[in-house]
Amino acid sequence: MMLGDEGYCGSVSYQKLEETIKSITGYEYVLPTHQGRAAERILYGQLLRPGCLVISNCFYSTTKGNIEEKAHAKTIALPQHPIVGELKLTEPFHGNMDITELQQLLAQRRRDVGCVIVTLTANDICGQPVSMENVRQVSRVCRSYDLPVVLDACRYAENAWFVKTREHGFADASLEHIAREAFSYGDACIVSAKKDGFGNVGAFIGIRGDRALYEKCLQELCLTQGFPTNGGISGRSMEALAVGLRESLDLDYLQYRMSQVSFLTDLIADAGIPTVWGSHVYVDAGAILDHMPREHYPAWALANALYVEGGIRGYEFGRVNYGDGYTGLDMLRFALPRRVYTNRHLEYVAEVLRYVAENKQAVSGYCVDWAPPVMRHFLGTFKPIRSEVEDDTMM
Ligand SMILES: Cc1ncc(COP(=O)(O)O)c(C=O)c1O
Known part of the structure; x- marks a missing residue:
């Protein structure tokens, strides 16, 4: 540089x-x-x-x-x-x-x-x-x-x-x-x-x-x-x-990279959470927060809970991203930055995810506060539906 x-x-x-x-x-x-x-x-x-x-x-x-x-x-x-x-x-x-x-x-x-x-x-x-x-x-x-x-x-x-x-x-x-x-x-x-x-x-x-x-x-x-x-x-x-x-076309690097992605996936799967991996790790947020109606954006809620609880940032692939008419799965994606984390960091991610999943009742759903007609998953703001949970325990 x-x-x-x-x-x-x-x-x-x-x-x-x-x-x-x-x-x-x-x-x-x-x-x-x-x-x-x-x-x-x-x-x-x-x-x-x-x-x-x-x-x-x-x-x-x-x-x-x-x-x-x-x-x-x-x-x-x-x-x-x-x-x-x-x-x-x-x-x-x-x-x-x-x-x-x-x-x-x-x-x-x-x-x-x-x-x-x-x-x-x-x-x-x-x-x-x-x-x-x-x-x-x-x-x-x-x-x-x-x-x-x-x-x-x-x-x-x-x-x-x-x-x-x-x-x-x-x-x-x-x-x-x-x-x-x-x-x-x-x-x-x-x-x-x-x-x-x-x-x-x-x-x-x-x-x-x-x-x-x-x-x-x-x-x-x-x-x-x-x-x-x-x-x-x-x-x-x-x-x-x-x-x-x-x-990025170096075989050793790619072996290391993809083994990290699959390592995190295995840790999450071991916790009984539905997950798959490709270039990233995806979890089924709707299955984790199965108490939450889809209208309350479970993948968005999971993303926020992980951030509040552990400073972990995921990306929603669900009804916020695809619109309210979307009938597919509400998923959360973990995109692993290249050459940034050690496997210990990934253990931490899985640990926080497991904790949030075990305490799912404390996770609040969300409603739209403001959303532009396009790119609402990047630009929109959302409000927790506070009535679902006690404020002091809410994630
Ligand atoms: C498949 C694909 N195409 C296009 C883009 C947009 O690229 P950028 O974020 O550099 O604008 C992305 C970003 O994640 C992507 O994953």
Whole structure:
């Protein structure tokens, strides 16, 4: 980071970052942005026409928001294995897209569709991986319809690790090779570098071949982010990303990382709490707080109780995030920052979770205090429903 070149244009740090990105993705054009959501706003704003349909295995909330609010397009998720009823995984690649449904939809409505997105790993399907075979098939189908495929690939390295360890034919392949093959099935990508890039900030758009699209995005980038050789990111951050994006493909590091994620999952499961792991750990908050009506946002309540009790911060994937009409599970996600915690810290997380679960009657439900029409899970404020519990014992 001390090598960071903070020059407004032509930064050497950017050249290093660009070289790293090109070597990992194989894409010709790179556009740096300060976060993934800025990249989404630029790419989808240029790629999509109002009213068109965008298909994905699943959409992260900012992706869906930018497609719907900025590009005025519609979204449709086609997960092959939606998680319904109980928090249980049955497939090694539970994040896959349903190819049969994709084919059927395209056969009927190709003209309406703007692009197809594959999210690697599937953040909104419990961080589950997508198989190489599935990405290949999506690409094959879309190419037969002349339809662009975008990879939302901020966890490209973790997905590559799952492919290596779970998919037939990849055990001896290097992670670089696996990641590169996955990128080869996309026409463009969006990568938030705060995940597998080890960054505190930063993201990029990669585009293969389509010069016209690149030029349109470039103008938006310059208007909204910064000069094309920084995209609003400082030189020292670019310097760090140039290293981090490569380093996350190190097998030893990934073994350690994924063993930490599964370690925490095992501790939580040992406490009898329904949980699964992928890129992150997910728990079924509705099952833990089974005394609480869904209308009182149990996953939100659990998140707050864990924070009050132990200073632990989780992320709600439930009715706050997806809206009051959502009928799926109310889940809480623990996203483990990379190279931050020891296993002892994770034991502490499991201990606090067990304590809160054992004292669930003291956990209050919540109601909405204020919520904007979009992104209420980031921006909204909520009030405890105090009548449910005594104030002095409430978590
Ligand atoms: C799959 C996915 N896409 C896009 C984003 C948005 O990236 P950022 O947080 O850098 O805006 C995230 C963030 O978590 C994500 O998980």
